[in-house]
Every structure is written in C-alpha cells, then in structure tokens.
Amino acid sequence: MENCIFCKIVAKQIPSDAIYEDEDLLAFKDIHPAAPVHFLIIPKLHLATLADAKPEHAELLGKMLELAPKLAQQQGCGVTKNADGGHIGGYKTLINTGPDGGQEVYHLHMHVIGGSKRNRD
Ligand code: 5GP
Ligand code: ZN
Numbered sequence: 001m002e003n004c005i006f007c008k009i010v011a012k013q014i015p016s017d018a019i020y021e022d023e024d025l026l027a028f029k030d031i032h033p034a035a036p037v038h039f040l041i042i043p044k045l046h047l048a049t050l051a052d053a054k055p056e057h058a059e060l061l062g063k064m065l066e067l068a069p070k071l072a073q074q075q076g077c078g079v080t081k082n083a084d085g086g087h088i089g090g091y092k093t094l095i096n097t098g099p100d101g102g103q104e105v106y107h108l109h110m111h112v113i114g115g116s117k118r119n120r121d
Contacts, residue, residue, distance in 0.1 A: 001046035006107035010044045020071055024063055027071055036115030037077040037091065041067055047108040050097045068093050068112050077114030090114060 001007045009016045009028065016028035019039055030038040041064050047053055053061060068091075072078045077091045091114025096103040 001107070004046055004107050006042050006105055006109065007046050010042070019075065020067065024060060025067060027067065030111070035113045037072070037075045038111065038113045039071065039075065040109045040111055041071070042107060042109045048106040049103060050095050050108055053108070064110050065093075068110065072112055072114055075112075075114075 005014065008014045010026055016026075018026060018028045020027040020041075024044055025041060026044060027039055027041045030040055043057075043060050043064065045057075045060065047057065069078065072091045077089055079087050079090045082088050091112050094111040094113065095109070096111075
C-alpha cells in the first residue's frame with residue numbers, strides 16, 4: 001500500500017527495531033514507547049483497521065494474538081506465577097481502531113505494552 005508507513009517497514013524501505021518476523025507477521029519496537037516494553041505486532045498484509053478484517057482474516061488475527069504472549073515473555077514482561085500460584089508480571093494488548101479509537105497509523109497493529117504500571121492506564 002503506497003504511503004503506508006507500516007507497509008514501508010514491512011518492505012524494509014524504512015528501518016525498524018524488529019523483534020520477530022515470519023511470512024505473515026512482523027513485530028517491532030514502538031518508536032515512542034509508553035512503557036519499558038512497547039512493541040507492535042502487524043500483519044504484513046495491509047488492512048487499514050480492525051474493522052476492515054473479514055472472516056478470511058480470522059486466522060491472521062489469531063496468529064497476532066497467539067504471538068503476543070510469546071514475544072512479551074521474550075521481551076521480559078511475560079506473565080508468570082509466584083510460589084503461591086498467583087500471577088505476576090504482565091502487559092496490555094491494545095488495538096486502536098479509527099479516529100475515536102485513537103488510531104494514528106492506518107495499518108492494523110496490536111500494541112503490547114508492559115514492564116511498568118506507569119503511563120498505561
Ligand atoms: P496508533 O495510535 O495508531 O494505535 O499507534 C501507532 C503507533 O505507531 C504509535 O505508538 C507510534 O509511536 C508508532 N509509530 C508511528 N510511526 C512509527 C515508525 O515509523 N516506527 C515505529 N517503530 N513506530 C512508529
Ligand atoms: Zn500498510
């Protein structure tokens with residue numbers, strides 16, 4: 001998609017701090033992190049918003065959700081259990097959709113934000 005900054009990142013026309021890539025997805029660190037861990041998971045396919053996803057994209061969306069905990073773990077904000085069996089750690093997963101949803105880049109992306117409770121409520 002012409003003039004889409006995330007398509008340009010996928011095409012390596014502009015650089016990114018990538019942390020994961022496969023045939024369908026790319027994950028890279030957010031240029032303006034809101035917390036110690038802040039990365040984005042995007043489909044390589046250009047979908048402008050979550051609202052543009054169709055039933056045939058369900059598997060792709062599932063892959064994005066499935067990848068988030070794995071990368072969060074690698075990036076140091078995964079959920080683990082303490083000695084009492086309680087959960088510790090964690091992160092937010094966020095998809096802003098449309099102007100009223102705070103979306104700024106119109107190529108579907110999921111934020112994964114963790115590592116601190118500051119600035120993410
Ligand atoms: P949105 O508000 O659309 O959900 O979030 C877009 C995110 O993309 C923002 O957190 C912003 O910092 C990030 N972003 C925008 N342009 C770039 C870029 O060129 N490179 C990277 N790594 N992140 C970007
Ligand atoms: Zn795009």
